[in-house]
Amino acid sequence: MTTDHVFAALASPARRRLLRLLLDEGAQPAGRLAVRFDMSRPSVSEHLKVLKDAGLVAEARKGRERHYRLEAGPLMEISEWLTPYERFWRERLSALSSLLDEMDDLDPDDQRDARGPDGSDDLNGRNGEQPHV
Amino acid sequence: MTTDHVFAALASPARRRLLRLLLDEGAQPAGRLAVRFDMSRPSVSEHLKVLKDAGLVAEARKGRERHYRLEAGPLMEISEWLTPYERFWRERLSALSSLLDEMDDLDPDDQRDARGPDGSDDLNGRNGEQPHV
DNA sequence: TTGATATGTAGGAAATTTCCTACATATAGT
DNA sequence: ACTATATGTAGGAAATTTCCTACATATCAA
Numbered sequence: 001m002t003t004d005h006v007f008a009a010l011a012s013p014a015r016r017r018l019l020r021l022l023l024d025e026g027a028q029p030a031g032r033l034a035v036r037f038d039m040s041r042p043s044v045s046e047h048l049k050v051l052k053d054a055g056l057v058a059e060a061r062k063g064r065e066r067h068y069r070l071e072a073g074p075l076m077e078i079s080e081w082l083t084p085y086e087r088f089w090r091e092r093l094s095a096l097s098s099l100l101d102e103m104d105d106l107d108p109d110d111q112r113d114a115r116g117p118d119g120s121d122d123l124n125g126r127n128g129e130q131p132h133v
Numbered sequence: 134m135t136t137d138h139v140f141a142a143l144a145s146p147a148r149r150r151l152l153r154l155l156l157d158e159g160a161q162p163a164g165r166l167a168v169r170f171d172m173s174r175p176s177v178s179e180h181l182k183v184l185k186d187a188g189l190v191a192e193a194r195k196g197r198e199r200h201y202r203l204e205a206g207p208l209m210e211i212s213e214w215l216t217p218y219e220r221f222w223r224e225r226l227s228a229l230s231s232l233l234d235e236m237d238d239l240d241p242d243d244q245r246d247a248r249g250p251d252g253s254d255d256l257n258g259r260n261g262e263q264p265h266v
Numbered sequence: 267t268t269g270a271t272a273t274g275t276a277g278g279a280a281a282t283t284t285c286c287t288a289c290a291t292a293t294a295g296t
Numbered sequence: 297a298c299t300a301t302a303t304g305t306a307g308g309a310a311a312t313t314t315c316c317t318a319c320a321t322a323t324c325a326a
Contacts (some may be wrong), residue, residue: 004146011144012284013137016214023217031302043285047305050283064293064302072222079215080148082208084156089205147315165284176315178274183313197272197323271324282313290305296298 001055003081006074009054014039015047019056019070027069031063134188136214139207142187147172148180152189152203160202162195 009015014084021033034044036063048068051057055074142148145215147170155167167177181201184190188207 007149008144011141014284016140019218023221029302030304034303038284039284041302042287042304046284048306066303070218070221072218073225074223075215075218079219082212082215085152085203085205085208086212088156088203089209093205126220147314162272163274167273172314173316174272175274175317179314182274199273268326269298269324270326271322273321273323275320276318277316279316282311286307286309288306290324291303292301293303294299294301296300296310 001052003077005054006056006077007107008045009056010051010078012047014044018044018047019040020058022068022070027060029065029067033068055122069119084103101121134186134207136210138187139210142189143154144210145180145183147177148184151177151180151184155203156205158209160193162198162200162201164198166201175205201256 017037018033021036022028030045030048031041033048034041036046048057048059052059052068056071057068058071059068061067150170151166154169155161160205163178163181164174166173166181170177176232181190181192185192189202189204192201194200
């Protein structure tokens, strides 16, 4: 149930789809989930096991069925991991949108070069020095 | 550069650490990144390639060095994928916090059972019917 | 030009993942 | 007790991933 497990579990499209099904349709027995997949039932069962080990689903025995339900908690770890990058992509987005705004202000047929005066790349996207260790 | 590639790229702890280094310290040549790892330089180079194929880093040749910089854009896809689950874990969290609030209101030595009257599980955590197909 | 530096790629071993076909187990129904 | 249903597990094949040691390529510095 570590962060590693969660990231690894999400690496599989089949497993992400399982989570989505549980989110959209609520808890379900393994078999009902399995028939949706173009894959053998035991394989789906193993994917469920990976999700369970990552803490992303929980099972409850109901008679001879086992109902799996979504356990979204561990996804918070992904969200938290993502947080520090958010600022970064927002900067890029706002840079892009202001660039588009500028272009709107010009004659639509008279744009040629939106780069800086020196034509350089600004590798860091912030035009400043970096630690470099 | 599909969503699949992005999720797969993040599945490796080494690659997540590479992204973090680029975020914290800015763009750097491959070699400077590699020495931080307990792994051969060519292996780190291959991880960088996986990240590049996922669109998570970009490279710029500077003389005999290649500087890699973070490209956070594709992480938005992860964030968007996560969105519908957010509501779900927030509900659980607020349920937990209100439970804790209730417990605060009681005599700290007189709590025994916080389950529903029927002792059932409420598998969906919302006490309601579900589509079930 | 020569030699050192910075990197990517080739080729392959080892580990892991993915998926399948039996097969074992447990529960429902008759 | 017997049979059908719902699932997990065992064992193994095939594909993928991870990592390493050469080795090839390009650039910088004398």
